[in-house]
Amino acid sequence: MFLNVSYLDWLGYSASFVIVISLLMSSIIKLRWVNLAGALTFCAYGFLIGSAPVCVSNGMICAIDIYYLYRIYTEKEYFRVLEIKKDDLYLKHFLAYYKNDIRHFFPDFNFNCCEDENTVSFYILRNMVTAGVFMGKKLEDGSLMVMMDFAVPEYRDFKIGSYIYGENEKYFAHLGYTNFCAESRAAKHQTYLVKMGFSLKAETGEKRLYVKPIKNIDIFQA
Numbered sequence: 001m002f003l004n005v006s007y008l009d010w011l012g013y014s015a016s017f018v019i020v021i022s023l024l025m026s027s028i029i030k031l032r033w034v035n036l037a038g039a040l041t042f043c044a045y046g047f048l049i050g051s052a053p054v055c056v057s058n059g060m061i062c063a064i065d066i067y068y069l070y071r072i073y074t075e076k077e078y079f080r081v082l083e084i085k086k087d088d089l090y091l092k093h094f095l096a097y098y099k100n101d102i103r104h105f106f107p108d109f110n111f112n113c114c115e116d117e118n119t120v121s122f123y124i125l126r127n128m129v130t131a132g133v134f135m136g137k138k139l140e141d142g143s144l145m146v147m148m149d150f151a152v153p154e155y156r157d158f159k160i161g162s163y164i165y166g167e168n169e170k171y172f173a174h175l176g177y178t179n180f181c182a183e184s185r186a187a188k189h190q191t192y193l194v195k196m197g198f199s200l201k202a203e204t205g206e207k208r209l210y211v212k213p214i215k216n217i218d219i220f221q222a
Contacts, residue, residue, distance in 0.1 A: 008048055015041035026153035029072055036065035072157065077127055079163045081134070081171065084114070084121040091121075094133060098150065105189050106148045113137070113147055120144060120175075124151070124160050131155040134164060136180075143179040143211075144172060158195065165196045165212060172214050180212040 018038030025031035039061040046054025084091055095102065095111055102109055113119050113135060124132040132151035136144040151160045165180065172180070182198060184190050185206040194200075198210035 008045065011041065011045045011048070015039075015045055027156045028154060029069070029157040032065045032069050032072070036062060036069070039065065077159065078125075079160075079167070080125045080128075081122040081168060082125055084123060084133075086114075088114075091133070094130070098152065101153070102148065102150055105150065105186055106184075107186065108183070109148050119147075124164065126155055126160065132160050138177075139181065141179075142177060143181045144177045144214075146180055146182040158192075161192065161196045169214055177214050179214055182210045183207055184210065 015038050018034060018041060022031050022034035022038055025034060039058040042058040043055050043062065046052070046058060091114060099111070114121060116137070118138045119135060120138065121133065121135040123130050124134060126132075130152075132155065133148065134146075134150075135148045136146050139145055149161065149164055180198065181201075182193055184193060185208070190208060190210070193210045193212075196212070198212040200208055201211045202209040
C-alpha cells in the first residue's frame with residue numbers, strides 16, 4: 001500500500017509527525033518552534049494539493065506560534081533569587097521530584113551536599129514561580145564550583161542561565177567570588193556552559209572543567 005503513496009502524501013505525513021512531536025516537548029519554547037515547523041509544512045502541503053482550509057488553518061497556527069515566540073523573546077520577565085536555608089523541606093521535595101532529570105544533566109551531583117556549610121544555594125524565581133535551583137561550593141581560591149544550576153523542563157530556554165551568569169553576576173561578586181567553575185561529562189550541559197560564557201580549562205577523560213571569570217561589578221551601579 002505504501003508503495004503507491006505520492007510525495008505529497010509523504011509531505012502530509014511528515015507535517016503530522018512534526019506536529020505530534022511538538023506536543024511531546026516539555027519546554028514551551030521548543031514546543032512553539034517545532035509546532036511552527038509542522039504548521040509551515042502543513043501550509044506547503046495544503047498549497048500543493050490546492051486545499052484552502054488546510055492553508056488557512058495552519059497559517060493561523062503559524063501566526064499564533066510566531067506571536068508567542070515574539071513574546072517569549074521580547075517580554076521582560078521578573079527574576080529573583082531566594083536563599084535556601086538549612087533543612088529546607090521544600091528543597092528536599094524538589095530534589096526528590098526531579099531526581100532522575102537532575103541525574104541526567106548532573107550525574108555526579110551529591111544530593112546530600114546541602115548539608116555542607118560551604119554550599120551556596122538558592123531558588124531561582126521566575127515571575128514568582130520556582131523555576132530552578134542553583135547550588136555551588138566555595139573553593140579556597142575564591143572560586144565557586146557550580147554543582148548544579150537546574151531549571152525545570154518548562155523553563156529551559158536559557159533565560160535562567162543568562163540571569164544567573166549575567167544579570168545576577170553582581171550577587172556573586174559582592175560575596176567575593178572571582179570565578180565560576182563547573183565540571184561536566186554530559187554533552188548537553190557542556191554546550192549550555194559554553195553558551196553561558198564558560199571556557200574549557202581542562203579535560204580528563206569524559207569530564208571537562210569549565211571556568212567563567214566573575215566581573216568585579218560595582219553593586220551600587222544601576
